[in-house]
Amino acid sequence: xxxxxxxxxxxxxxxxxxxxxxxxxxxxxxxxxxxxxxxxxxxxxxxxxxxxxxxxxxxxxxxxxxxxxxxxxxxxxxxxxxxxxxxxxxxxxxxxxxxxxxxxxxxxxxxxxxxxxxxxxxx
Numbered sequence: 001x002x003x004x005x006x007x008x009x010x011x012x013x014x015x016x017x018x019x020x021x022x023x024x025x026x027x028x029x030x031x032x033x034x035x036x037x038x039x040x041x042x043x044x045x046x047x048x049x050x051x052x053x054x055x056x057x058x059x060x061x062x063x064x065x066x067x068x069x070x071x072x073x074x075x076x077x078x079x080x081x082x083x084x085x086x087x088x089x090x091x092x093x094x095x096x097x098x099x100x101x102x103x104x105x106x107x108x109x110x111x112x113x114x115x116x117x118x119x120x121x122x123x
Contacts, residue, residue, distance in 0.1 A: 028097035
């Protein structure tokens with residue numbers, strides 16, 4: 001089945017899972033997102049992350065090291081790095097939970113010393 005044609009679970013809009021299972025309560029919380037950031041995004045040293053705060057409505061962290069930025073710089077296409085890597089972060093948050101919003105003013109890819117991730121959860 002094509003990814004965009006996957007059946008949706010009718011009550012909450014989450015993609016249906018094999019066997020009809022749905023995500024566990026809290027699986028789309030900011031604490032759960034923090035776990036994804038620390039275990040998946042930072043895997044194998046891809047990102048160096050400093051969690052500043054995390055509660056039910058806010059997740060704040062800085063990325064102080066980014067191997068993606070280093071890779072694009074080595075390839076001489078750092079300008080493309082934001083479009084290819086950084087620009088998907090807000091969509092990832094919204095896909096994780098439609099109420100999650102990202103505000104970010106600085107990125108390493110753009111020349112800053114760190115990336116400032118500030119996620120909030122509506123509601």
